[in-house]
Amino acid sequence: MKKMIFISILAACAFAGNFEDGLKAYGSSNFKEALAKFEAGCAENDAKSCVKTGAIYQLGKTATPDLDKALEYYNKACQSGEKEGCSAAGGIYLKSEPQKARELFNKACELNDGYSCAMMGSMLIDDHKFKEAYTVLEKGCSLGDKLSCEFAGDLKRSKQL
Template sequence: MKKFVLGLVALVIVTFSGELEDGEKAYQNSDFKKAFQSFIKVCNSKNLSGCNWLGVLYAKGQGTKQNYFKAKEYYQKACDGGNVFGCNNLGNLYRDSQGVKQNKTKAKELFGKACDMGNQYGCDQYAKLNSQGY
């Protein structure tokens, strides 16, 4: 029984890994509606890359109506789960006042979190905001 459950879990992981790749390929081909549908499935399966991608689509209005509030929700979900791109993208929203009240201190915190995960963009943005007194 234990082997059956582990096999089933592995199958689910492989399935949603393929779905993530399908979504990324659709995005690269500018098929944003297909990408959106793929990323919904991936995010709902707790894959944080899919959640970040949904944030991107909402922020840019690709495959769905532009909605910074939804973008923030998906970026937050991704960041809270340890997705570095979710943290950077959420930091960008707060830095640039897109759908949220501008809060450069919060943006610096989010970029710092991304930096702590080894992301150079996060480190650069953290340093920039730090030099500006935030």
């Protein structure tokens, strides 16, 4: 039992090490080192490292932007329950695969990402599902997302409920 606890603590320290080291490198604009640290953390199933890796690929911090690689890492983070991974992947899919984007924004909203609730609410408004949109927007607003609050207020004033 003691051995299992020790191994768990070591694993947690390893995750934190790669992620923290990646943040330091990123903050110093050493994007290649940051990418290496975040990729290592992601390989060890640290979802936050996967999100940061996806962002580096999406923004092209070490080379040309690579949306396919970004999606690979964002989706891995999302599958691990990391709301930022779901939201970021949803943003990339928005134009090319709107249904996939909807699923990802919905999942991120369920994981309490206010921005994703705003995006989901906006899609529901486009579908004329005003009551459902209002519920989602209210959730986003309660999570502190200003856009959700604005959309919810606009919807309420529109008398579509």
